[in-house]
Amino acid sequence: MSSDLAIEARGLGKLYVLGERGRSPIRRNREELWALRDVAFEVERGAAMGVVGHNGAGKTTLLKILSRITAPTTGEARIRGSVGSLLEVGTGFHPELSGRDNVYLNGAILGMRRREIKAKFDEIVAFAEVERFIDTPVKRYSSGMYVRLAFAVAAHLEPDILIVDEVLAVGDASFQRKCLGKMGEVSNEGRTVVFVSHNMAAVRSLTSRALWLDHGRIAADGATGDVVTEYLASTIDEEVSGVVDLTENSSRRTVSKFTAQRVRFTSVSLLDADDRPMLAFGEGTPLRLDMRFDVREPVRFLELYVRVKSTEGQRLFTSFAGQIESTVYPGRYRSICEFPENPLRPGRYVVELVARAADPEDIVPSALVFAVEAGHLEEENMRYVTRADGIIRVRSTWSGVERDEQPASALAREPRLVGP
Amino acid sequence: MAAAVTTEKQQPTLVIRPPSGFAGLGVGDLWRFRELLLFLTWRDIKIRYKQTVLGAAWALLQPFLTMIVFTVVINHIGKVHTPIPYPLFALSTLALWYYFSNSVNLTSASLVGSAALITKVYFPRISVVLSPILAGLVDFCLAFLLVAGAMVYYGFAPPVHALLVPLFVVLAGLMALGLGLVLSALNVKYRDIRYAVPFVLQLWLWATPVAYPGSAVPAKFKLLYTLNPMTGVVEGYRWALLGTGHIRVLHLAISIGTALVLLLGGALYFSRAERAFADVI
Numbered sequence: 001m002s003s004d005l006a007i008e009a010r011g012l013g014k015l016y017v018l019g020e021r022g023r024s025p026i027r028r029n030r031e032e033l034w035a036l037r038d039v040a041f042e043v044e045r046g047a048a049m050g051v052v053g054h055n056g057a058g059k060t061t062l063l064k065i066l067s068r069i070t071a072p073t074t075g076e077a078r079i080r081g082s083v084g085s086l087l088e089v090g091t092g093f094h095p096e097l098s099g100r101d102n103v104y105l106n107g108a109i110l111g112m113r114r115r116e117i118k119a120k121f122d123e124i125v126a127f128a129e130v131e132r133f134i135d136t137p138v139k140r141y142s143s144g145m146y147v148r149l150a151f152a153v154a155a156h157l158e159p160d161i162l163i164v165d166e167v168l169a170v171g172d173a174s175f176q177r178k179c180l181g182k183m184g185e186v187s188n189e190g191r192t193v194v195f196v197s198h199n200m201a202a203v204r205s206l207t208s209r210a211l212w213l214d215h216g217r218i219a220a221d222g223a224t225g226d227v228v229t230e231y232l233a234s235t236i237d238e239e240v241s242g243v244v245d246l247t248e249n250s251s252r253r254t255v256s257k258f259t260a261q262r263v264r265f266t267s268v269s270l271l272d273a274d275d276r277p278m279l280a281f282g283e284g285t286p287l288r289l290d291m292r293f294d295v296r297e298p299v300r301f302l303e304l305y306v307r308v309k310s311t312e313g314q315r316l317f318t319s320f321a322g323q324i325e326s327t328v329y330p331g332r333y334r335s336i337c338e339f340p341e342n343p344l345r346p347g348r349y350v351v352e353l354v355a356r357a358a359d360p361e362d363i364v365p366s367a368l369v370f371a372v373e374a375g376h377l378e379e380e381n382m383r384y385v386t387r388a389d390g391i392i393r394v395r396s397t398w399s400g401v402e403r404d405e406q407p408a409s410a411l412a413r414e415p416r417l418v419g420p
Numbered sequence: 421m422a423a424a425v426t427t428e429k430q431q432p433t434l435v436i437r438p439p440s441g442f443a444g445l446g447v448g449d450l451w452r453f454r455e456l457l458l459f460l461t462w463r464d465i466k467i468r469y470k471q472t473v474l475g476a477a478w479a480l481l482q483p484f485l486t487m488i489v490f491t492v493v494i495n496h497i498g499k500v501h502t503p504i505p506y507p508l509f510a511l512s513t514l515a516l517w518y519y520f521s522n523s524v525n526l527t528s529a530s531l532v533g534s535a536a537l538i539t540k541v542y543f544p545r546i547s548v549v550l551s552p553i554l555a556g557l558v559d560f561c562l563a564f565l566l567v568a569g570a571m572v573y574y575g576f577a578p579p580v581h582a583l584l585v586p587l588f589v590v591l592a593g594l595m596a597l598g599l600g601l602v603l604s605a606l607n608v609k610y611r612d613i614r615y616a617v618p619f620v621l622q623l624w625l626w627a628t629p630v631a632y633p634g635s636a637v638p639a640k641f642k643l644l645y646t647l648n649p650m651t652g653v654v655e656g657y658r659w660a661l662l663g664t665g666h667i668r669v670l671h672l673a674i675s676i677g678t679a680l681v682l683l684l685g686g687a688l689y690f691s692r693a694e695r696a697f698a699d700v701i
Binding site: 016064065066067068069070071072073074075076077078079080081082083085087088091092094096097101104105108109110111113114137 | 432433434435436437438439453455456459460463466467470536537538539540541542543695698699
């Protein structure tokens, strides 16, 4: 084997046995799941490799094997040089201990030597911007301070090989920018990096080569740009038809007790510019929602609503078609609701459909789940703003940063009346 | 986990493979991560009495209050008499017993308590089992100050062989480590351990000559008394510190033997179970 390889993996596999453990020794009802299957790859010394794939594709399992947290079921991996793994920021932080103590403890857990931490201590604290609170127990920290300190320790880790899982999805935007910068530095210093992320922009900017895992197997391995494009494309044709069935026996249907059911939705789909049903859209792409419904008895004052929610159920916005004053007679109907402006930031969203005529007629709380993918329209300066900062994108313009000539003290002295 | 570090062209290569056979306890890794062990121990000491009003006084109160209860119940009501003042008699063995039982209690819960660490970082898992045992020594030393105070109060001069006391403390620690290795690993799979351990330790206290001298044990219980692996530890410690009672080779042999078997068996079981910790915990 060449000594230029930092990581060499062959036939790596990980089998999980699902089902209740420690119960019956008779192995019935046991489901087996290969979280990783026949994974082979090589990473050259000093290279940065991204790992992309859906949730449950085996990305974290791969990182856990490489960082020795869990053992593989098959295959082997050879690792040359010291490994630092960062599957989470703040691992081992103890709330009762001060920031100072936690820096030492966390550093030791991540594999740093005491004198190494000591040498970098001031730098870590300055990076985290928590100088004033360094002797305060971290349970008194704001979540932002906590995350900054945790990341700062991790960012000062200097192993030969750095293994990083989705840890950039924390902290505020400016701090994330700082972290990305630090990560970039790390990969430029000749360190080998393996980086898992759902943030395609980060994967693109930090790595030159990427691995796409799909159901535990390698689906693609190559230049980051190509692999990411291929991966994003796959997420779009994933659901072949893209039309969601909403009839009686559909899994989308939940029993709705308080609806009259004279009107019933039968199907819904989101259309792209060519009227093809799609479940994934690039950022900023206009959305057109095609809904079909049956009217079973004549209905007056019919109202249709389309609601877009976050996957956590937070209502983001609602569109109302207006009341239809004339009677709608029984039959099959179709209506299209268009959103020319799509302000949604990358992520998954849920469409709720409501039909009412004075009283609710039909409600489908999660009629359709669709994805907005990053990287298509993402503006350069939005790259560092995460979902934690908000999931709606609003156009904005900024003046440059100018010197404020009026002294701040003058402003403070000016009496201002607020309210009556 | 089977992981070997070999040197190839002066470049350490770590080979990660599916586990097979006895992988060892990773003593080499434990040495490489020795600073982590010290940090974990230091953390255990530092947080033990955080945000308590009495702080480290708890380390003194536990044996002290138990000693008072014992003095009333065993000495005054039960009429068990000892060659030296009973409070000093009970206090000195209680200090050792609390070290042992707290160690077993804390170690058996240690892996599950560190689940967040185990699933996110690699380090020799045995460090979290070891750290409460090391940290417990601080509590023992504090409690021992109380014992020294009682000696001054009663005008008791310890014999020369009191210098052997540390040996018995180490023996108690090793016994706790052996048990801790087995129990902590079992606790990962079967959380029943968490409920069983405190209860069993309470029963064990009464089966061990902590509150009473070995000579007070009736003949029909002698076999149980002899087989109890803590008998040798406690009696030996008391003999060393207070010069009362007799140190018996048989008791001591049973204690040391049990500790060794527990350590070996515990290490074996732990190293096998260790591979699956991150998946099962």
